[in-house]
Every structure is written in C-alpha cells, then in structure tokens.
Amino acid sequence: EPEVTQTPSHQVTQMGQEVILRCVPISNHLYFYWYRQILGQKVEFLVSFYNNEISEKSEIFDDQFSVERPDGSNFTLKIRSTKLEDSAMYFCASHRGSNEKLFFGSGTQLSVL
C-alpha cells in the first residue's frame, strides 16, 4: 500500500527556534493535512490544504505556523518561533478525492526544550 512519508521521525529544538517538518504525501493525492497529538491528549486538526492554498485552519494554527507545497511533492509545516507547548507528535495526512481514504504518515515527534 502507498505511504505518506514524514521526516525526521524525531526533532529536538530550542525554544524560539524555527523548525520545518517535512512530509511527502502519496503522489496522486490532492488534499493535504497536518494534525498533532500532544502527549496524553487527543489528535487535533491543524490545517487542510488543497489547490495550493489553505482551505481551513484551526485556532491552534496561528501566525507562527505556515504550510507550503514548494515543489509538487513535499508538503511542509513551519513553526516560526517554537514554544514549549508546541512539543507534540505531528502527523501529515493526504487523500486523493473527496471522502476517499485518508492516509497518515508515521509522525514527527517534536520536542521543544
């Protein structure tokens, strides 16, 4: 089965630093997402992206966050100035058509010290 690939699997950064989390969605997919899971809490929606623009974002996704699909294959999440509370597992997900199966990556564990 095709896979959504996320790199790195673990990222450690200092508070205030910028981080970029990388995802390679499945090649013919059109809808892209970032979700996150703080340890012990629910998986939460951050943002959806379609047709090269953000379609919806949650209140978590403030101006410190941005997403980009720079080259037609990668889908990145940037956090401009990380905070301690950004420490979480970040999941990328994608699907091809409306209401088709959503595929998740294995996640990037971000630790902000």
Add this chain to the structure above:
Amino acid sequence: AQSVTQLGSHVSVSEGALVLLRCNYSSSVPPYLFWYVQYPNQGLQLLLKYTTGATLVKGINGFEAEFKKSETSFHLTKPSAHMSDAAEYFCAVTHPGTGFQKLVFGTGTRLLVSP
C-alpha cells in the same frame, strides 16, 4: 460542533476473547464515523468507516462496528482477540459535504491482549 467520547483509556482482554471498544459521538448533522488504529512507532491506519448505507461496517483484521443513531454510538468489536491487535485505537467523526476530512478524534483506547 462535533465530538467523540471513547470510554476507557485502557481495555484488557485475553487472547481469543471478544474485543469491545466504545465510542459515542455528538453531531448536529449526520456524521461520518471512523476507527483508526495506531501501532507503536507507526502512523494512524484506517480500520473502517461509516458514511451512509449499511449500519454494520466491516473493516480490516476482522474488526467491525455498528452505527446506532438512536444510541449515538459506533462501538468497535472483534469476536476473537489476537496478540497482534494490541495497539491504540481512535474513534473519529467528521461531517460530509465539503470533501475534506477534518476529523475530530477521541482520546484513544489502548487495547492490551494477554496470552
């Protein structure tokens, strides 16, 4: 707003026993409901989903779930647990219409299977 509640953060069963993981949802519109499984160090994998039609949905690995509107439930079952079923299970809800899958997840239930 939509939400799901998963009763029991941990469920323990013996190998061969019935698995029952509970999920109740809240939604102002007819929901789409999902069960995902997460094995250690892996991403979320879709087990099954309910959109419309038959209320008993069969998924992978012998799991099934029944949508009960009157009880606002979507419990996950498997007749006979296997050691390989040990994982974290998440119930999720979204509403149809936009084509997007902004899922609202429950807090998850960790299934422990003993020999």
